[in-house]
Amino acid sequence: xxxxxxxxxxxxxxxxxxxxxxxxxxxxxxxxxxxxxxxxxxxxxxxxxxxxxxxxxxxxxxxxxxxxxxxxxxxxxxxxxxxxxxxxxxxxxxxxxxxxxxxxxxxxxxxxxxxxxxxxxxxxxxxxxxxxxxxxxxxxxxxxxxxxxxxxxxxxxxxxxxxxxxxxxxxxxxxxxxxxxxxxxxxxxxxxxxxxxxxxxx
Amino acid sequence: xxxxxxxxxxxxxxxxxxxxxxxxxxxxxxxxxxxxxxxxxxxxxxxxxxxxxxxxxxxxxxxxxxxxxxxxxxxxxxxxxxxxxxxxxxxxxxxxxxxxxxxxxxxxxxxxxxxxxxxxxxxxxxxxxxxxxxxxxxxxxxxxxxxxxxxxxxxxxxxxxxxxxxxxxxxxxxxxxxxxxxxxxxxxxxxxxxxxxxxxxx
Numbered sequence: 001x002x003x004x005x006x007x008x009x010x011x012x013x014x015x016x017x018x019x020x021x022x023x024x025x026x027x028x029x030x031x032x033x034x035x036x037x038x039x040x041x042x043x044x045x046x047x048x049x050x051x052x053x054x055x056x057x058x059x060x061x062x063x064x065x066x067x068x069x070x071x072x073x074x075x076x077x078x079x080x081x082x083x084x085x086x087x088x089x090x091x092x093x094x095x096x097x098x099x100x101x102x103x104x105x106x107x108x109x110x111x112x113x114x115x116x117x118x119x120x121x122x123x124x125x126x127x128x129x130x131x132x133x134x135x136x137x138x139x140x141x142x143x144x145x146x147x148x149x150x151x152x153x154x155x156x157x158x159x160x161x162x163x164x165x166x167x168x169x170x171x172x173x174x175x176x177x178x179x180x181x182x183x184x185x186x187x188x189x190x191x192x193x194x195x196x197x198x199x200x201x202x
Numbered sequence: 203x204x205x206x207x208x209x210x211x212x213x214x215x216x217x218x219x220x221x222x223x224x225x226x227x228x229x230x231x232x233x234x235x236x237x238x239x240x241x242x243x244x245x246x247x248x249x250x251x252x253x254x255x256x257x258x259x260x261x262x263x264x265x266x267x268x269x270x271x272x273x274x275x276x277x278x279x280x281x282x283x284x285x286x287x288x289x290x291x292x293x294x295x296x297x298x299x300x301x302x303x304x305x306x307x308x309x310x311x312x313x314x315x316x317x318x319x320x321x322x323x324x325x326x327x328x329x330x331x332x333x334x335x336x337x338x339x340x341x342x343x344x345x346x347x348x349x350x351x352x353x354x355x356x357x358x359x360x361x362x363x364x365x366x367x368x369x370x371x372x373x374x375x376x377x378x379x380x381x382x383x384x385x386x387x388x389x390x391x392x393x394x395x396x397x398x399x400x401x402x403x404x
Contacts, residue, residue, distance in 0.1 A: 022288060022328070053313035056289040057259070086224060087258040111255035111312060113348055126224070146315055148350065 007102035011042035013049040024059055026066040033072050046080035057088050061095055074100040082107030090130045103137035103168055110147040117155050128163045137168035144174055153186050169199030209304035213244035213280055215251040226261055228268040235274050248282035259290050263297055276302040284309030292332045305339035305370055312349040319357050330365045339370035346376055355388050371401030
């Protein structure tokens, strides 16, 4: 069944511990992730609460390598990989897919504002095509208070039409239940239809 | 005199030419920069109009290397180097300083919103200290419609007090003359004072 190996349950927005020199602390990060997994939590690493966008791409790649090398299970992980640059997003996403992560949480490009829906569609479209891996599962990250650039129902509809296998769901951090319900009603309930298997996290 | 070797005149926001595979085109970039210099323009490369934030750090480093290698004069350049990550900002800024660029145009970190002035101050403060080069000349980049996070008079005052030699000016892209005048009156006119040499570009 299509959804059988989808990640389920609670995913913790994983804090990133930093040393006093502002570099991330891999040992405390690994210990924290192990504890979360022991509590039956999935790991939303490199999200907004993680200060991921204050890290360099290299730091994010290295931390994920260290986490996997420490034996934390990638099938429990949904790292954030969305950057302003398509190239960097593809690099972080391919790396997560190769590690066997359950999925990736992907911001739209967030520097330029008032981008057209077509522009945002092309960004995600390029990323899917460039990653070019059937294991790819993207969870679109809607957090308008921070990213300003958001995920719209029409965007999801277009992406599901083109890349149903790779667009696995979304995280709606709008804090607006009406918005969440709009996406649930439009996409999550279409079991058996061509777009079955779109999960909405909050 | 303090301001003698400061960059002066018109700086063009330099467009970045892209190939159809979305990678930057160094040959057309170099040709365009040469032409701009021949028209007596300085080069504000890697700004907002340049789509710099859609490029990876590596692409920006490589393009600047290629531009300098082609014989375009670094003393005419003010590359944009402000990223969300202090580490990446330091890397791009140090690279520009080592090439002998006239200055760098530096965005505040722009992912997280409603950051305190203290937080933005510490970002610039860390960058100045980590670059640790007396040749460093930062032009603070105020473009609130896009970055949302802005540059305030009190921030400039604090930075000038701590790092007068490194904080060389600002670019005010607010499009609001009253805002520009506020900064001109407060900082640019203090010739002979301890904060002489703060230039305001629009």
